[in-house]
Every structure is written in C-alpha cells, then in structure tokens.
Amino acid sequence: MSQNLRRYIRKIFAIVGKDVATEIRTKEMVSAMFVFSLLIIFIFNFTFDLRAGNVQTLAPGVLWVAITFAGMLGLSRSFVLEHDKGVLEGLLLAPVDRSTIYFGKMIGNIIFISMVAIVVLPVFMIVFNQPFTHVPRLGGIIVLGVIGLSGVGTLFSAMAVHTRAREVLLPIMLFPVIIPLILAAIRLTAAVLDGMLFADMSHWLTILVAFDVIFIAISYMLFEYVVEE
Amino acid sequence: MIELRNISKAFGSRIVLRKISLTVNEGDFITLVGPNGVGKTTLLHLIATLSKPTAGTILINGYNLADSASQLRRFIGVVSHKTLLYDDLTAIQNLSFYAQMYDVTNSLARIEMLLKQVGLWGRQHDLVRTYSRGMQQRLSIARALLHNPPILILDEPDTGLDQHATRQLGDLLAEMGGNSGGKRTTLMTTHNLDWGISMGNRAVVLAKGCIAYDSQGDKISMTQVREYY
Numbered sequence: 001m002s003q004n005l006r007r008y009i010r011k012i013f014a015i016v017g018k019d020v021a022t023e024i025r026t027k028e029m030v031s032a033m034f035v036f037s038l039l040i041i042f043i044f045n046f047t048f049d050l051r052a053g054n055v056q057t058l059a060p061g062v063l064w065v066a067i068t069f070a071g072m073l074g075l076s077r078s079f080v081l082e083h084d085k086g087v088l089e090g091l092l093l094a095p096v097d098r099s100t101i102y103f104g105k106m107i108g109n110i111i112f113i114s115m116v117a118i119v120v121l122p123v124f125m126i127v128f129n130q131p132f133t134h135v136p137r138l139g140g141i142i143v144l145g146v147i148g149l150s151g152v153g154t155l156f157s158a159m160a161v162h163t164r165a166r167e168v169l170l171p172i173m174l175f176p177v178i179i180p181l182i183l184a185a186i187r188l189t190a191a192v193l194d195g196m197l198f199a200d201m202s203h204w205l206t207i208l209v210a211f212d213v214i215f216i217a218i219s220y221m222l223f224e225y226v227v228e229e
Numbered sequence: 230m231i232e233l234r235n236i237s238k239a240f241g242s243r244i245v246l247r248k249i250s251l252t253v254n255e256g257d258f259i260t261l262v263g264p265n266g267v268g269k270t271t272l273l274h275l276i277a278t279l280s281k282p283t284a285g286t287i288l289i290n291g292y293n294l295a296d297s298a299s300q301l302r303r304f305i306g307v308v309s310h311k312t313l314l315y316d317d318l319t320a321i322q323n324l325s326f327y328a329q330m331y332d333v334t335n336s337l338a339r340i341e342m343l344l345k346q347v348g349l350w351g352r353q354h355d356l357v358r359t360y361s362r363g364m365q366q367r368l369s370i371a372r373a374l375l376h377n378p379p380i381l382i383l384d385e386p387d388t389g390l391d392q393h394a395t396r397q398l399g400d401l402l403a404e405m406g407g408n409s410g411g412k413r414t415t416l417m418t419t420h421n422l423d424w425g426i427s428m429g430n431r432a433v434v435l436a437k438g439c440i441a442y443d444s445q446g447d448k449i450s451m452t453q454v455r456e457y458y
Binding site: 007010011014017018021022025026085086089090091092093094095096097228 | 326
C-alpha cells in the first residue's frame, strides 16, 4: 500500500474516530435514532391487527421503514455539528482531498445506523414473531442497505445543511433517490422471511449492490462541488 | 509571498471585490480593516482556499492557488471569530484530530508545546465547551499553528473578547511569530483599529471592494486609516 493511500485512509479514520468520540460523549444522534426506530416497530405492531397471514407481507416493510426513518434522523444531524459550529470550515482548510471528508462522514453514518439496526433487528424478530435463524442473512441485507443509505445520505446531508429547512429538505431529496434501494432491501428481506434462497432473489441482490457501488461513486465525485462554494 | 493579481469576486450580480492587486511579502503582518460587508472576510477566504475568485489569480510562493489548493493549504493557518473547534471534544482530542489531518509528525510533543505556549496546559483534558471565549480563541491559535504554517490568516480573532483577553491575544500573536522577528506572514482583519494597527507593520483599508489605503511602518497614519474606514 503506498504511503499516500495509507495517509488517505488514516485521515478518513481520523474523521470517523472524531465523530464516534463526539457521539459517545453526547449520545445525541444514536439515542434519538434508537428510540425512534423502536417506536416505529411498536406503533406498526399496535396499529395493524397483524394476523398470522399478513405478518410475512408487512414485516419487511416495517423493518425498513424503521431503519430508513431512523437513519434519516441521524443523517440530518450528520453535518449539523460541523455547520453550526463552523467546524466544516476547519475540515475544508485541511490539506486533504474532499473525498476524505465524504468517506469519513459516510463510514461514521454507517456505524451509527448499523448500531441502531443491531438493536432493532432482535426486537423486530421478537415483536413480529420471526425465527432468529434468519438473523445472519437479514444482517447481510441490512449492511448492504445501510451502506447505500449512508452513501447517498451523506452527500444529501452535506447539501441540505446549508439550507434553513434542512430537516425537511433532506427526506424530500433523499427518499425518491433511495426508492430502488428500499425496494430491493424489502424484497430480499421478504425472501429471507419466506425461507427462500438468495439464489432465487439474486436480481434484487444485484440491484442492491449495484445501487451501493453506483451511488457511492457518484457521491464521491460530487461531494467536492457540494461542500465548496 | 502572497500575490493577488486583479482579484474580483461576485456573488450572483453583487460584486464584492473589484480587481484587487496586493503583494504580501514574507514576514509582513498586514492589518486589513474596513466597514462591515466591504469584502474583508471574502478576501481572506479566497487566500485560505475556502472560496474561488470570480476573476484574477492568487499566487502563494509562486504557485497558483487555483491549480494546487490542496497542497498549498498546508502552508496556511486560519483563526477566525469561529473557533473551528469541536465543543464536545477535549483540547487534546481537538488538536490530535487536526494533527492527523495535517500529517503533523511527533504530534503529542507539538501539542504539549503549543498548549503550554497558549497557557492551556493543565486544562488539556477539559471539554472545549467548558472554556471561556478567550481560552477557546487561544486554543484556536494553537490549532492554526499546529502544522507550523508560514502564513497565518486571522479573521476578526478579537470578536467577543474583552479588553484583557484581546491584550492577551495580541501578546500571544506577537510571541508566536506575528511580527516580532518571526518569518510568519500574517493577514488580520479587525474592527479594533488601534489594537489591529499596533499589531501589524502594514495597514490596508478596504472600501467598496477596492483597496483605498495601503501603507506600512512609520508611514501609517491613523487619521487617514480612519478617514478611509
């Protein structure tokens, strides 16, 4: 590995470490996301009189609504700290490629949303009476989904943070773009809960992976223009 | 050496800077003054690579800022009225983070030395949010000088400081290479005319987006500075 690449990666993880250290101290973002996602699962559970027949149909959607809505909360806060305290300027003044900031913030978001998903998934399995044997495969789908959500969400969060209505603007911008991701993730989750093999749903898996790769690449290329004037 | 050649900057149809040409020699301490909205911060942002000029060229040590902004950021330290520090991290955590971003070698020793210089050694493990405004600004100077930049940009560093803290700030800047025989090139904006002019060896007054007055050493006339201000 070249020295430049090592430096690049070290800086990315410096940003991740800083975000994690800040979150450990304040617990603002993850705690809000955690409570919100649990509320969604319980509200859906109470709202619909779920009979055995329709649980399989509705459960994947409930899980992904919880993850994406909670993720939205986290993403909307992603750049707020930097923006409100003017620290984003400090990051932009550093002699680093802008993509370092993007990947650092994106990995931080992946960690925070995944932490929430780790807690939400077992609760979801219990509340919707699903066997825990599905957890490893569902975990894999959630990881792919969270990567895509964070990849696009980090870019849009950086765009929205400069506006006054950022909390409103972010979901309006983000949800239409992540429709393919949510659709693929829900289909795959449903397939797992139905006991199907991944091989039978490989086209949805391909869409999910392709979404991650394409949108992270696009976000990587556009981030510089978003954070600079 | 910093050289501005016919720099113009417009935000939409509003022209803020009009064909500004300015040469800043190595070791100069320029105090840039002017009324609010005249373009002082915009000018400093252009030099600090936070913004790009609409027209004109900026050269730092002969290198065009437009071509090598990422590399040239290493030579620039910025202190503004915003501290660019993370409130929920300690002084050590903040400086360690920036040290990683600037590839500072032997960073712990450098951080200890700077914190001692700015009088914050002993409070290094305290959260920045617990510091007074004056202490935060001193830490901000330590942050800006962490990578020992040959160019220091100070954008109204005295904002929000009482007289005592402003005096302390002035002493610190003089001690840390402002104009007391050090080679550091400094550009500072302030609304505190007497204090600002006494700090520098050259005074520049900006009015209506142009340089209205530029004088140095004994030739600086406070009467004229006030007249153009």
